[in-house]
Amino acid sequence: MSTQTLSASKTSVRGWEMLQTALNIATALAMAALMWAALLYARPALNLAGDEQLAQRIFYLHMGCNIGALVAFLMSVTGSIVYLLTRDMDWDRVTQASIETGIIIGLGTVTTGAIWAKPAWNTFWTWDPRLTASTITVLIYIAYLLFRNGIDNRRTQALFGSIYALFAFLSIPLTYYSARWFRSIHPVVFDGENMEGQGGFNIGATMTQTLWIAVVAFCLLFSALMIMRWRQLRHEDALEELREEFYS
Amino acid sequence: MSAYLSDGEPLPVMQTGGGPKRYLAKVWAITRKELQSEWRAKEVLGTMTVFAVLAIIIFGMAFDLRVPQPEMVAPGVLWVVTLFAGVMGLNRTFGAEADRGSLPALLLAPMDRSAIYFGKLLASLFFMLATEVIMLPILLVIFDVNLMRPWILAALILGTIGYVSVGSLFGALTASARARETMLPILLLPLMVPVFMAGVALTGGVLDGRSFSDFRHWLGILTAYDLIFVTIAFLVFDLIWQEG
Numbered sequence: 001m002s003t004q005t006l007s008a009s010k011t012s013v014r015g016w017e018m019l020q021t022a023l024n025i026a027t028a029l030a031m032a033a034l035m036w037a038a039l040l041y042a043r044p045a046l047n048l049a050g051d052e053q054l055a056q057r058i059f060y061l062h063m064g065c066n067i068g069a070l071v072a073f074l075m076s077v078t079g080s081i082v083y084l085l086t087r088d089m090d091w092d093r094v095t096q097a098s099i100e101t102g103i104i105i106g107l108g109t110v111t112t113g114a115i116w117a118k119p120a121w122n123t124f125w126t127w128d129p130r131l132t133a134s135t136i137t138v139l140i141y142i143a144y145l146l147f148r149n150g151i152d153n154r155r156t157q158a159l160f161g162s163i164y165a166l167f168a169f170l171s172i173p174l175t176y177y178s179a180r181w182f183r184s185i186h187p188v189v190f191d192g193e194n195m196e197g198q199g200g201f202n203i204g205a206t207m208t209q210t211l212w213i214a215v216v217a218f219c220l221l222f223s224a225l226m227i228m229r230w231r232q233l234r235h236e237d238a239l240e241e242l243r244e245e246f247y248s
Numbered sequence: 249m250s251a252y253l254s255d256g257e258p259l260p261v262m263q264t265g266g267g268p269k270r271y272l273a274k275v276w277a278i279t280r281k282e283l284q285s286e287w288r289a290k291e292v293l294g295t296m297t298v299f300a301v302l303a304i305i306i307f308g309m310a311f312d313l314r315v316p317q318p319e320m321v322a323p324g325v326l327w328v329v330t331l332f333a334g335v336m337g338l339n340r341t342f343g344a345e346a347d348r349g350s351l352p353a354l355l356l357a358p359m360d361r362s363a364i365y366f367g368k369l370l371a372s373l374f375f376m377l378a379t380e381v382i383m384l385p386i387l388l389v390i391f392d393v394n395l396m397r398p399w400i401l402a403a404l405i406l407g408t409i410g411y412v413s414v415g416s417l418f419g420a421l422t423a424s425a426r427a428r429e430t431m432l433p434i435l436l437l438p439l440m441v442p443v444f445m446a447g448v449a450l451t452g453g454v455l456d457g458r459s460f461s462d463f464r465h466w467l468g469i470l471t472a473y474d475l476i477f478v479t480i481a482f483l484v485f486d487l488i489w490q491e492g
Contacts (some may be wrong), residue, residue, distance in 0.1 A: 053338065084484070084487065105490050108458045132441075134437050136441050140438040140439065143434045143435050143438060146357075146431070146434060147422075147425070147431060147434075147435055148422075150422075150425040150427055151424075151425050151426070152426070152430055158425070159487060159488070159490070160421045162486070163417075163421065163484050163487065164418075164435065166480065166484070167414065167439060167477070167480065168439065170476060170477070170480065171438075171439045171441075171442065171489075174442035174469065174472065175441045175445075176454045176471055177442075177469065178441070178442040178445040178446050178469050179441075179445060181449065181465065181466075193343075235435075237303070246341070
């Protein structure tokens with residue numbers, strides 16, 4: 001490697017480093033703001049009382065995780081399609097990093113949902129469509145990681161992983177709709193078609209603002225974690241290439 | 249070129265291109281090859297049917313002591329056993345080729361890769377439907393529930409098409425992976441949740457004597473599933489053997 005490209009790559013590393021630090025600080029600030037807004041700023045839900053009213057505040061985290069996971073899995077399917085079209089390994093790393101981050105945030109959705117379900121529905125677990133669909137989704141993506149692990153060739157790993165990620169994403173809406181026709185008790189907060197769902201509430205102005213903070217905070221969290229993991233995967237691959245070059 | 253198979257039959261002459269009729273002939277050649285090798289080796293169909301019968305009997309023993317009405321569990325048993333027996337067959341579609349070392353030869357066949365996929369798909373479909381034909385009377389005997397009704401059969405056929413269309417593709421993906429036999433169910437079963445739910449709900453609805461309008465949306469889900477995944481599998485199957 002000539003000195004010129006080396007110094008150029010050094011500058012780009014420094015650029016990435018600064019971007020990452022800025023993103024991490026922004027994420028931390030947004031999360032702190034979300035905690036304040038969710039616990040103190042947002043008005044309590046008027047039609048609920050006692051434990052149920054208190055528990056409703058987990059909704060902001062729950063919804064934030066949900067949006068974060070959605071963005072992550074959208075990003076993963078974008079990465080897999082672009083990889084299949086261009087065969088650029090960077091996009092495969094986008095898919096992998098998004099899925100790993102998405103699993104963590106998706107598990108957050110399921111966990112906060114279960115914690116909220118206990119006071120609201122009096123059970124941790126029920127076969128509700130969105131609950132079923134999100135749990136199955138997390139399982140599908142855990143299978144993706146296991147599958148990648150079982151393949152030795154790096155390029156095959158990227159190709160097969162991308163194909164599986166594409167199938168996985170396409171099956172999510174079908175899983176959701178097939179689960180939806182089973183009896184649902186999930187409150188639909190935004191279009192109000194299922195207000196007889198237990199634990200539902202009308203959303204007010206402070207609640208909407210808090211929700212927007214949650215959306216921003218979790219999108220930032222996803223970006224920060226995903227880019228960090230993406231860079232790590234890049235270094236891993238570069239190291240592997242160097243190692244092969246060295247031993248051959 | 250005058251080539252002959254070992255039993256004196258002329259080798260089918262195949263070229264790429266040549267319109268839909270030629271394409272179907274190629275698909276059929278692959279399917280016939282699968283059926284022939286199964287007829288000689290008898291390794292897939294026998295295992296699948298014996299496993300299915302065994303699983304039904306085990307479910308029968310498990311539920312007989314606890315469940316008041318067999319109608320409550322029969323739909324679940326039908327679909328669970330179908331899925332699990334199917335995994336055994338789908339593991340072999342490309343796994344057997346990889347084990348015998350005949351996969352490169354198959355890929356060298358002068359035809360579109362998607363013809364190989366559809367040939368394999370039809371063969372797997374045949375094996376699974378044959379297993380289901382044996383399962384239904386056994387379920388009747390063990391659970392005393394008659395599942396041989398038109399809409400249940402339609403759902404079984406639609407569900408099986410969706411199952412083998414995704415399963416054949418994943419069988420090709422896992423054929424060269426480490427721990428192939430255990431990897432396929434982990435990849436396949438979570439994607440089968442829509443088929444499974446639709447199948448169980450439709451079968452239950454028919455058994456409860458509901459009217460057609462109460463369960464026709466399940467047929468819609470199954471059809472949509474088949475169309476989406478057969479199309480996507482057709483599009484991506486060509487890519488699988490491009491690397492390594």
